[in-house]
Amino acid sequence: MTTSPLKPHHISPRRWRNTIAAVLLVHVALLWVAQSQLAELPASDESGKVVMADVVSDIPNPAPLTHAKTAPTATPTHTLTKSVTKADTPALTPNNSDTQEAAASSAEAAAAPSTASGKTGSPSLVEPSADADYLKNPPPGYPRISRRNGEQGTVIVRVFISTQGTPEKAEVRTSSGFARLDQAALEAVHRWRFVPGRRNGTPEAMWFNIPVRFILE
Amino acid sequence: MPASFGFSNIWLQGDWVTRSILLLLLGMSLASWVVIFIKALDTWRHKENALNSEQFWHCTSLAEGLSVLSQRPNNLFHHLALTGQEATEHHQAAQKQLHDRLDISDWLTRSLRNGIDDHTSHLQNWLSILASIGSTSPFVGLFGTVWGIYHALVNIGTTGNVGIDAVAGPIGETLIMTALGLAVAIPAVLGYNALVRGNKFIIARMNRFAHDLHAYFVTGARVHSSAQGASHVV
Numbered sequence: 001m002t003t004s005p006l007k008p009h010h011i012s013p014r015r016w017r018n019t020i021a022a023v024l025l026v027h028v029a030l031l032w033v034a035q036s037q038l039a040e041l042p043a044s045d046e047s048g049k050v051v052m053a054d055v056v057s058d059i060p061n062p063a064p065l066t067h068a069k070t071a072p073t074a075t076p077t078h079t080l081t082k083s084v085t086k087a088d089t090p091a092l093t094p095n096n097s098d099t100q101e102a103a104a105s106s107a108e109a110a111a112a113p114s115t116a117s118g119k120t121g122s123p124s125l126v127e128p129s130a131d132a133d134y135l136k137n138p139p140p141g142y143p144r145i146s147r148r149n150g151e152q153g154t155v156i157v158r159v160f161i162s163t164q165g166t167p168e169k170a171e172v173r174t175s176s177g178f179a180r181l182d183q184a185a186l187e188a189v190h191r192w193r194f195v196p197g198r199r200n201g202t203p204e205a206m207w208f209n210i211p212v213r214f215i216l217e
Numbered sequence: 218m219p220a221s222f223g224f225s226n227i228w229l230q231g232d233w234v235t236r237s238i239l240l241l242l243l244g245m246s247l248a249s250w251v252v253i254f255i256k257a258l259d260t261w262r263h264k265e266n267a268l269n270s271e272q273f274w275h276c277t278s279l280a281e282g283l284s285v286l287s288q289r290p291n292n293l294f295h296h297l298a299l300t301g302q303e304a305t306e307h308h309q310a311a312q313k314q315l316h317d318r319l320d321i322s323d324w325l326t327r328s329l330r331n332g333i334d335d336h337t338s339h340l341q342n343w344l345s346i347l348a349s350i351g352s353t354s355p356f357v358g359l360f361g362t363v364w365g366i367y368h369a370l371v372n373i374g375t376t377g378n379v380g381i382d383a384v385a386g387p388i389g390e391t392l393i394m395t396a397l398g399l400a401v402a403i404p405a406v407l408g409y410n411a412l413v414r415g416n417k418f419i420i421a422r423m424n425r426f427a428h429d430l431h432a433y434f435v436t437g438a439r440v441h442s443s444a445q446g447a448s449h450v451v
Contacts, residue, residue, distance in 0.1 A: 020251050
């Protein structure tokens with residue numbers, strides 16, 4: 001890199017390029033870090049009993065798409081079919097609203113499999129559940145913008161839960177009407193772990209509907 | 218990840234004024250850091266060359282001295298020595314021009330002075346950008362904050378929502394812009410001061426070297442300055 005002595009102040013284009021690229025990279029990295037740090041700030045006002053998404057259970061009824069109202073056969077069919085859900089959503093109240101538990105779980109209502117109701121039609125079908133204590137499923141945070149704009153609603157997220165209890169796929173089945181809330185619910189559900197559903201005692205991958213309610217108080 | 222907080226939120230919520238302010242601050246920050254890095258390396262090199270210029274006088278001939286100086290890239294002192302040599306040769310060779318009426322001393326002084334002035338102006342390239350960014354970016358950030366607070370308050374006024382969330386959230390967010398403005402300004406100001414100080418050192422050394430060159434070319438011997446070796450800028 002012998003530059004002519006008569007141009008001692010010359011800065012090669014390559015040096016400009018490298019410097020600009022390096023500075024740009026560092027800026028992008030810093031912005032990204034700042035963004036993720038800010039995003040992960042434990043917003044103190046979300047820890048109170050102010051606003052929490054609410055999880056209630058919804059009972060899917062896995063039935064082959066034959067439109068037949070017959071109960072599904074007891075033979076484990078591993079072909080996954082679209083679950084025709086009954087539209088009864090027993091809104092369960094948070095089961096620990098009065099206890100001294102951490103606020104993080106206070107909004108987590110029991111997504112109890114209401115198999116006792118006998119509506120499922122299959123005698124040994126156990127729904128997946130997301131409310132066991134060891135799962136530590138955090139409720140979705142209420143998006144700040146949504147809260148400011150007063151957006152409320154219920155998102156029904158349709159999750160495909162593997163036999164390991166991990167959410168394989170998740171989609172918005174019924175939108176709350178606000179994309180932001182839908183997205184927040186989807187992301188929260190994606191992070192959850194579930195007790196896999198069982199058919200005749202053996203874990204089986206199945207679809208499961210989780211209503212997530214965003215209610216401002 | 219749609220954070221309910223942070224830069225993305227400001228960006229998504231902001232109007233075009235907020236967004237252009239954010240972009241302007243980002244551009245300012247990029248520009249100031251690029252200039253700082255480019256100039257810092259240059260200044261460091263010139264300082265090294267300045268300290269090395271003493272080697273020139275330990276050589277036995279002008280040609281050898283020039284070759285020693287030319288071994289370092291972008292050497293201002295090599296350039297100055299060449300300027301002096303050319304001026305001397307030119308003065309000796311040309312007999313038909315106005316500057317023949319000048320004696321060699323004045324002619325050399327003029328040539329070296331011109332060389333130093335050129336280098337000085339080059340050394341100060343880009344520094345005005347740093348100075349401008351350092352002095353204006355806090356105001357740019359402040360403008361963004363004031364704009365954001367104004368809109369937040371108007372929003373509160375229209376919706377009638379006076380919850381702490383409605384007040385603290387938006388106003389707290391817009392304060393990030395002031396923070397960003399300061400984060401852009403502080404490195405720019407510090408970098409500017411450091412570079413100006415480095416330039417002063419280099420210019421002082423160039424002046425000293427030019428004085429010695431002048432003495433050498435006019436009298437054939439270097440005047441032994443008492444300040445030699447002391448690096449204090451007088």
